[in-house]
Amino acid sequence: MIEDSIVEDSNEKELLMNYINDAIMDIAADKESKQANSISRSNPEKVAKILYLSALGLSQTSIVRKCNYNRNTVINVLVDYADHKHQFRELGGKLSAKSYMNLESLEEDMIQVVRERMQTGEYEPTAKDIKDISIAKINSNRQALTARGEVSTITENRNAVTQEDYEDTLKAARERIEQLKKVEEVIDE
16 A cells, blocks of 8 residues: 555656646757757756755745755746646645655654553653654645645735725724723713
8 A cells, every 4th residue: 555655646746747848848949949048958857856846836936045046047947837737736736745744643643652652651741742843744745735835815905094084983982981981970970
């Protein structure tokens, strides 16, 4: 069963890399016909790595840090391959989702072992025992969602308040305070 999963992951990774390599050949041919300088022509391996990591859901910043690539290079590659990214993300999303599920399974196994050791009294756990795997699981889940394009963005909504709105609110607050003072006077009597 585990071997089947490894073979399936390997097949999906190979399929993703085939899509990426085909796209690189297409873009490189296009750039060559235009006699344009292109990293797709000069360093296709670097392009493949950027596209693969992007397909797995890594952000541009993560790719820059992980590979020590120039940010503009990463951005230019991703822009050049924007038309192909949907195919990459679909396959990369599957790989990232499997990675997440493997981490979740590992976490469950670790929890079970800790639980068994606690029951026998041979182990007294700390919060750090599960923290690292939990962080890895959260990051893997975020990557899987990003790779599949399912991450929603958080936007800030700022409601514009006019001077009239402000004055109305202030008036209502003052009226409420006056009402409360009257109630207080009645209670004191």
